[in-house]
Amino acid sequence: MAVFIPRPNFPQLDSLVRSYFLGHHQAALTEMSQMLSTVELIIECRDHRVPLSSRNPLFEKALAGRERLMVYTKKDLAQGTLNKIQKNAITKWHSPNKVMFSDVNNFLDVKKILSYARKTAKQVDNLTGSRMLIVGMPNVGKSSLLNALRRVGVQRKKAAITGGQPGVTRKIATSVKVSEDPLIYLIDSPGVFVPYVPNSETMLKLALVGCVKDTIIPPVTVADYLLYRMNLHDPTIYKKYHEPTNNILDFLAKVGKETGRLMKGGEPDLEATALWIVGRWRNGLLGRFMLDPVDKDAYQRWLEEEESAGKSNTRLKKEAKAERLEAQRARNVAMA
Missing domain, CATH: 1.10.1580.10 (Conserved Hypothetical Protein Ylqf; Chain: A; domain 2)
Structure with a gap:
């Protein structure tokens, strides 16, 4: 029987659509920039399976000046594929920002993220409560993470609608309480795609x-x-x-x-x-x-x-x- 040989590469498809930057993406990006002065922490989500491809350079400029926590979501869908050296490499990509790898169904993963948010909130010590913004590309798991933080932090049911297709969240949402002590409100946002994908x-x-x-x-x-x-x-x-x-x-x-x-x-x-x-x-x-x-x-x-x-x-x-x-x-x- 002939030995199977997989294709060594996938053909470059020049005719492939390489844009998904919609009107509400730009509107959300503008609104995020305008509310930076009112938030203490930005939680940026990226898909664990595509740590580079799910990077959006628009966030680098629009959200500069605020501390960021980088969360690689859906790690359960690529479980065990990163060794310690590779995790350290990803951590160095984002230095001095903190990096975490998360499965929203894993209590300890969610608790670690919540603990970091609480630590940040205590340092700021805002009497009216800390506001934090969650951002990322479409469908990387922002709303699911928000719901998990709310479930662990205040034992409440989900507040954000989730779905298998991008575009479920189309505008900046109202603040959702995810911690009582210290008081923390998390703001969900629409996924923002890059204006043009280079390949x-x-x-x-x-x-x-x-x-x-x-x-x-x-x-x-x-x-x-x-x-x-x-x-x-x-x-x-x-x-x-x-x-x-x-x-x-x-x-x-x-x-x-x-x-x-x-x-x-x-x-x-x-x-x-x-x-x-x-x-x-x-x-x-x-x-x-x-x-x-x-x-x-x-x-x-x-x-x-x-x-x-x-x-x-x-x-x-x-x-x-x-x-x-x-x-x-x-x-x-x-x-x-």
């Missing part, structure tokens, strides 16, 4: 972890990227559905038939199957692994690549607008 693979990573809506990039394309990453990690993780393969159409066709995702006439529904497969991975049911490299030089390489691929803000906005209009025209044609 197609980063956009695919963000789509795969759910930072953009599933309608923005063709689901079959996202599933193909997932198949590529699963093969690099361990092709046996999908053995119950298919033998190791690099052919996404064959893979989806077989999975669609076996799981009953069929169209009229009995043909497999490839798009529905792709969404289902991607959803399984997002829930940790098809391997738990990271998509970004982590080593002591990874962050610097990322910044250099980001800078070399950078374009003027005017050009970025024009290209982003053109891509949104083109995507809208395509959807209109498809619905006609």
